[in-house]
Each structure stands twice: as structure tokens, then as C-alpha cells.
């Protein structure tokens with residue numbers, strides 16, 4: 249018997265064997281799915297000179313990073329330790345972009361000493377960079393997404409407004425003054441428009457805004473459109489068409505090239521698009537109990553190991569790996585923490601017996617990398633197949 253949901257195919261026997269070898273809970277990553285996602289990303293944007301910097305915050309497993317390196321990815325890093333890990337894996341410093349916020353400038357200086365590229369998101373860092381290095385250390389300038397997202401496509405959550413990342417529209421003239429004062433070389437312009445891009449015109453709109461700025465900054469050779477493209481997490485989940493996103497970039501880029509003779513490179517920083525689907529979190533159902541009219545399945549993982557349902561209300565499909573077929577029953581799947589640790593409510597699964605293995609899908613991004621040892625529970629094992 250085997251389960252097939254999205255691209256995951258694993259037999260009950262295989263799941264049981266991996267659980268026997270590594271214990272549960274267990275994160276399993278399928279390298280074939282990562283390769284496929286990279287191929288599809290590349291295919292969509294192949295009409296442009298482009299580079300992909302994998303956002304390693306999504307999953308910094310070192311086997312996965314080795315695979316990313318082998319497949320020609322660069323790295324988008326958010327801490328000095330992410331930089332160190334990537335260098336140890338073998339990434340060149342020049343293929344790493346550091347996008348810090350809130351940290352002391354000393355951390356940026358350490359990154360500069362290592363030869364990593366900087367993405368500057370506030371005037372304070374820009375001024376300090378200029379004072380310390382003038383035009384010797386080139387940088388990317390990160391722009392606030394509120395500048396970019398077209399009115400009509402602003403999502404109901406208002407993410408673009410609440411975002412604190414990037415230089416605000418009102419501050420762009422000040423940024424230009426600082427750049428001029430210190431002769432800072434701005435080589436790329438960046439925006440991360442959201443972590444749930446659904447509007448397929450958003451890259452084009454971002455490019456138009458960034459290009460306006462590029463007109464004033466002659467050293468700019470690239471536009472970095474960040475990450476945020478999400479693959480579907482369940483059958484009815486909305487997701488953007490990559491080809492449409494790519495098409496939206498054609499006009500602004502070609503017009504800019506005709507007007508100025510400058511051919512801009514495109515950089516991207518996808519995280520979840522590349523690794524979400526590759527991850528399966530395997531957990532053991534240890535307790536089945538009735539609470540009123542609910543049937544609760546108590547499993548040996550929880551929000552300490554997959555926080556997305558709790559933090560973002562994210563829905564992850566769950567399958568019964570031990571019994572993929574059979575009449576369906578409704579369950580609430582709850583974790584083992586001493587908390588209201590519900591991972592999924594009201595799910596129909598083939599009858600679950602104590603001891604069955606369940607698989608939580610789309611767990612490759614922001615799963616293990618956001619895990620903690622809350623309740624003094626150790627981190628789970630990870631294995632790549």
C-alpha cells in the first residue's frame with residue numbers, strides 16, 4: 249500500500265522502515281521534488297538572465313544545502329551563522345546575499361569581511377556603510393513593499409502595510425542623498441513583496457518601481473524580486489502561475505533596456521517554492537480518545553516541530569501512512585505538548601489505530617528550521633532520500 253498526495257509517494261513499509269531507523273517524529277525530504285521545483289522555476293524565468301538565491305531560512309538542512317549548491321543556487325542568508333553554514337557547505341561568498349534587520353552593524357561588518365553581498369534595508373545601515381567604506385563595498389538597496397504592490401491586488405491581510413522591511417517611499421530621497429554623499433555603489437534594488445504572492449502582476453509592478461529608482465542609480469545591474477511564491481498546500485489552495493509572473497516582467501525590462509541600453513539581471517530568493525513540497529513530517533499516533541463528539545488522535549510531534557498551523561493558521565494535508573485506504577473517519581490531530589496543540593482539526597482519514605504512522609505534507613519549508621525544544625523535547629531527526 250502506498251500514499252500519493254501531491255508528489256509524495258511512500259509505501260507503508262518504507263515509512264515504517266525509515267521510522268525504525270531514525271525514530272519518530274521524523275522529517276523526510278525528497279530530493280527529486282527539490283530538483284523538479286528548481287527546474288520549473290528556471291523554466292519559467294529562462295527568458296531572462298537570472299540568478300536564484302535560495303532563502304535558506306526556509307530549511308537549512310545541510311544535505312539540502314549541498315543539493316542546492318550542486319544545482320547552481322546561491323544563498324539568501326539572514327544571519328551571520330547562516331552565512332557561516334553556507335560557506336562551510338561550499339558556497340562562494342559572492343553567491344551569498346545577506347539581508348539583515350535589527351542586528352548590530354558589527355554583524356554586517358563581519359559579513360563584509362567574509363566577502364558576502366549586503367542587502368541594506370534602512371537608512372541607519374546605509375549611513376554606517378557609507379561612513380565605514382564609502383564606495384568600496386557595493387550593496388543592494390531594499391525597498392518597502394508598500395511602494396510596489398498595486399492597489400487592486402493588495403491582499404486582505406494588509407501584509408504590505410504591516411511589513412517593516414525595506415526603505416519607505418518617503419525616505420527614498422534621503423537614501424539617495426546618503427548614497428551620493430558617500431559615493432555608495434548600489435548594484436541591485438530589492439523588494440520582497442509578500443510571503444503569499446497570488447497576484448500575477450506583482451513582479452511587473454515591482455520592476456516598474458525599482459526601474460524608476462535604477463534610472464537614478466547608474467551602478468544598478470540587477471533587480472532582486474525576493475521570494476514569496478508559494479506552491480499549493482492542499483487541493484483547493486490558490487497559487488500563482490510562474491509564467492504569468494515572468495510575463496509581467498517583460499515590458500518594463502525591455503523598455504528600460506531600449507531607453508538606457510542597460511540590460512538588468514533578475515535575482516530571486518525563493519524559499520518555500522523550492523522546498524515546501526519536498527518535506528514530509530512523519531509522526532506516530534500514540535493515543536486515540538473521545539472528547540465529547542470529537543475523536544482526538546494524539547501524535548508524538550507538535551507545534552514545537554511544525555509551528556505553521558499555530559502561527560499562521562496554515563493547513564497541512566495529513567495522510568495515514570500505515571493505512572492509506574479504508575472507510576474515512578473524522579479526527580482532530582493534536583500534538584504532544586502540554587498546550588492546546590492542535591495540528592489539524594476535523595480531518596477525514598482512513599481509520600487511525602494507535603501505533604499508525606501519519607504523514608504531514610508540505611512540511612519542507614519553515615518546519616524544522618522553526619522548530620524549538622519547548623517542553624524539553626529534542627529536535628526531530630531529518631533524512632533526505
Ligand SMILES: Cc1ncc(COP(=O)(O)O)c(C=O)c1O
Nearest residue numbers: 303440475476477517518519520
Ligand atoms: C527577503 C526575503 N527573501 C526571501 C524570502 C523567502 O520567502 P519564501 O519562503 O516565501 O519564498 C523571505 C521570507 O521571509 C524574505 O523575507
